[in-house]
Amino acid sequence: MQLDLKRKSLLLSLVAAFFATLGIYLGFWQVDRAAQKEALQSAMEQQANKPPLALNVLLNLNEVNEVLHQRVLLSGSWIARSTVYLDNRQMDGKVGFFVLTPLRLEGSDKVVMVQRGWAPRNFEKREIVPLIETPPGMVQIEGHIALAPSKLYEPGQSTPQLIRQNLDIEAFRGETGLLLLDFTVRQTGLPSEGLRRDWPAVNFGIDKHYGYAFQWFGLSALVIALYLWFQIFRRTFFRSKDAFPHV
Numbered sequence: 307m308q309l310d311l312k313r314k315s316l317l318l319s320l321v322a323a324f325f326a327t328l329g330i331y332l333g334f335w336q337v338d339r340a341a342q343k344e345a346l347q348s349a350m351e352q353q354a355n356k357p358p359l360a361l362n363v364l365l366n367l368n369e370v371n372e373v374l375h376q377r378v379l380l381s382g383s384w385i386a387r388s389t390v391y392l393d394n395r396q397m398d399g400k401v402g403f404f405v406l407t408p409l410r411l412e413g414s415d416k417v418v419m420v421q422r423g424w425a426p427r428n429f430e431k432r433e434i435v436p437l438i439e440t441p442p443g444m445v446q447i448e449g450h451i452a453l454a455p456s457k458l459y460e461p462g463q464s465t466p467q468l469i470r471q472n473l474d475i476e477a478f479r480g481e482t483g484l485l486l487l488d489f490t491v492r493q494t495g496l497p498s499e500g501l502r503r504d505w506p507a508v509n510f511g512i513d514k515h516y517g518y519a520f521q522w523f524g525l526s527a528l529v530i531a532l533y534l535w536f537q538i539f540r541r542t543f544f545r546s547k548d549a550f551p552h553v
Contacts, residue, residue, distance in 0.1 A: 315537065322533040329526025336519035343510040350375045350508065354450060364451075365416055370489045373451050378491055380447050381412040386440040388482050391469045392455055397424040397504055404455055405438060405501060406473060408484055409491075412444065417484045419475060420447065421455065421492045423501025435468060438500035449491040 353375040364378060384407050391403040403425050408417045425436040460471040466481045479486045494503055 333522035340515035402426040449493040452492040
């Protein structure tokens with residue numbers, strides 16, 4: 307009987323130690339993830355505050371990630387015929403299109419895809435695209451280096467049409483024959499040409515990681531507290547009562 311109690315106590319101790327250790331490990335893992343994302347956010351802000359990238363540097367990039375989010379000032383001419391409208395894109399909680407148009411860079415045959423802004427959708431006539439202005443001739447734009455817009459779920463393959471769900475730069479390069487660069491430019495500035503540019507800030511979910519860490523640390527503390535109460539303090543309390551019975 308005494309041996310069974312010892313085995314049970316040992317098993318409970320091992321289980322408590324396992325879950326307490328697991329909670330502490332996962333808590334620190336979440337804290338580490340939050341620190342990584344804070345560093346990433348800080349690096350992104352530093353990139354955005356750098357001077358605009360020179361055109362010759364832009365044309366000879368080997369690694370896009372080194373200049374992501376950095377500012378650019380570009381001159382070139384729009385290739386209006388290759389404009390695309392990415393459907394089901396939101397801005398300020400409203401659903402519409404992200405409008406992208408290729409820009410042929412001044413003095414070069416290279417082309418960059420520009421995320422020009424957001425336009426509302428006609429939900430009654432879904433095949434109609436909003437009217438936007440695409441000025442002819444030479445234009446100047448300001449923006450930030452960005453990857454292609456994030457891909458949304460799409461059954462089957464994307465078809466080459468004016469309205470589409472996603473844009474794959476490599477596929478679009480083959481579709482149009484344009485010498486597209488491997489990145490996009492997200493245009494910034496006040497609303498113009500029928501487009502809004504209140505681009506949403508990147509949400510790194512840092513607070514979420516700290517919240518998860520608090521939960522894991524709390525779970526670990528609860529396991530330790532329950533173990534101490536039932537295996538140590540409670541037993542000590544009842545032994546004290548047995549040692550000093552009421553007269």
